[in-house]
Amino acid sequence: MYWEPERECMTREDLEQLQLERLQSTLYRVGTNVPFYKKRFDQCKFNYDDIRSVDDLRRLPFTEKQDLRDNYPYGLFAVPLRDVIRLHSSSGTSGQATVVGYTGNDIRTWSNLVARVATAAGVTKNDVIQIAFGYGLFTGGFGLHYGSELIGASVIPISSGNTNRQIQIMQDFKTTALVCTPSYALVMADTMMEMGINPNGLALRYGLFGGEPWSEAMRREINQKLGILATDNYGLSEVMGPGVSGECQECNGLHMNEDHFLFEILDPDTLEPVPEGEVGELVITTLTKEAFPMIRYRTRDLTRLIPEPCPCGRTLRRMERVMGRSDDMLIIKGVNIFPVQIEKVLFEIEGTEPHYQIIIERENHADKMTVLVEVMESIFFDEMKKQRRMIDFIKSRLAAEVGVHVDVKLVEEKTLERSEGKAKRVLDKRRL
Numbered sequence: 001m002y003w004e005p006e007r008e009c010m011t012r013e014d015l016e017q018l019q020l021e022r023l024q025s026t027l028y029r030v031g032t033n034v035p036f037y038k039k040r041f042d043q044c045k046f047n048y049d050d051i052r053s054v055d056d057l058r059r060l061p062f063t064e065k066q067d068l069r070d071n072y073p074y075g076l077f078a079v080p081l082r083d084v085i086r087l088h089s090s091s092g093t094s095g096q097a098t099v100v101g102y103t104g105n106d107i108r109t110w111s112n113l114v115a116r117v118a119t120a121a122g123v124t125k126n127d128v129i130q131i132a133f134g135y136g137l138f139t140g141g142f143g144l145h146y147g148s149e150l151i152g153a154s155v156i157p158i159s160s161g162n163t164n165r166q167i168q169i170m171q172d173f174k175t176t177a178l179v180c181t182p183s184y185a186l187v188m189a190d191t192m193m194e195m196g197i198n199p200n201g202l203a204l205r206y207g208l209f210g211g212e213p214w215s216e217a218m219r220r221e222i223n224q225k226l227g228i229l230a231t232d233n234y235g236l237s238e239v240m241g242p243g244v245s246g247e248c249q250e251c252n253g254l255h256m257n258e259d260h261f262l263f264e265i266l267d268p269d270t271l272e273p274v275p276e277g278e279v280g281e282l283v284i285t286t287l288t289k290e291a292f293p294m295i296r297y298r299t300r301d302l303t304r305l306i307p308e309p310c311p312c313g314r315t316l317r318r319m320e321r322v323m324g325r326s327d328d329m330l331i332i333k334g335v336n337i338f339p340v341q342i343e344k345v346l347f348e349i350e351g352t353e354p355h356y357q358i359i360i361e362r363e364n365h366a367d368k369m370t371v372l373v374e375v376m377e378s379i380f381f382d383e384m385k386k387q388r389r390m391i392d393f394i395k396s397r398l399a400a401e402v403g404v405h406v407d408v409k410l411v412e413e414k415t416l417e418r419s420e421g422k423a424k425r426v427l428d429k430r431r432l
Helices: 012-033 035-043 054-059 065-070 104-120 139-151 163-172 182-195 216-226 339-347 384-402
Strands: 086-089 099-102 128-131 154-156 177-180 206-209 229-236 241-247 254-256 261-266 280-286 297-303 330-332 335-337 352-363 366-375 407-411 426-428
Touching: 012 035, 012 054, 012 280, 054 261, 099 104, 104 139, 104 241, 128 139, 128 163, 139 154, 139 229, 139 241, 163 182, 177 182, 182 206, 182 216, 206 216, 216 229, 216 339, 229 254, 229 297, 330 352, 330 366, 335 339, 339 352, 339 366, 339 384, 366 384, 384 407
Parallel strands: 128 154, 128 177, 177 206, 206 229, 352 426, 366 407
Antiparallel strands: 086 099, 229 241, 241 254, 261 280, 280 297, 330 335, 352 366
């Protein structure tokens, strides 16, 4: 199913021409209306006439999160505040909050792109969509809400939290599609088991998940426990919110909405393009945002482009599910490790539960990583010899995957904290 077949199935030639026209227009607008970009363009002696192809974008400097903080709240807006009809903001928990704005056209574009992503995942006007993302300054809830309504689906804006009530609403309202983080979907699945509810008795068919990295093994776990087709979607507040890219029902990569965004995959150290198909940092330039355009925004998210065509018929290129962030990467004894690698191994080991936590400590000037793994009650209370064998097996599998020794500790079910939003996978005590 397509929402906009004429856009989603464009020829590369037509798409690149559209991208170039929109890029030229965007650069002129930000260079004229945003003092921050005007200064940046002057510093690098940028000439608008030099943009003859989208590759010429590389002449321009990057925009980083700190630039948004330094220009808080409205310093990067390209339109007067009277033209802004919506404001969203980050939490500010890791520093100065960032503020983003939307014009009326921006909201319409946002809704349309989310409708595109949701349709690719299988949603139609006949669906009942339960949105368990938080509403408020966070963009996730509102983005999926308006896109789903545009399709014509019935939307339940329940927001996050109160898992028992979520499940009750799911039963009573005949929810067919669930929107939340993948980790919270597993919390719901576990809660259903505790309540004695068989997911097969629900009307649920689809899950549209995002907001955190997750593995293919986690997808299989969700599909099996909830009896649904789980798809990934991607977005970030700085460039729009959800709707930047999303999986179709082939579940083999996220189609990038290239008619509205330019994507680069760069080496996070050298900031040079990586060979096609290799992992690098995703850098995004907005092509149609009016209130808050972004030029070469460093997302810090790590992914790769998938060069092969998709069987669904869309010509929009695909990116692999985000594997982590360049600034969240763990460096243990000189080895780069991402939490999703740990997750991948644990989900393949029988007897482990889909909940874990990584603890990083420093002992005798050396880093030590311990993985707390929830296991089934029967295993936790089994004889010590069997527990020891399981620990050794997990250690060997993790060492083979990440390349360094990892300590493992088995813990009882429901010991680790559950999250109704993004899962807290890493506790780095080296910074305490």
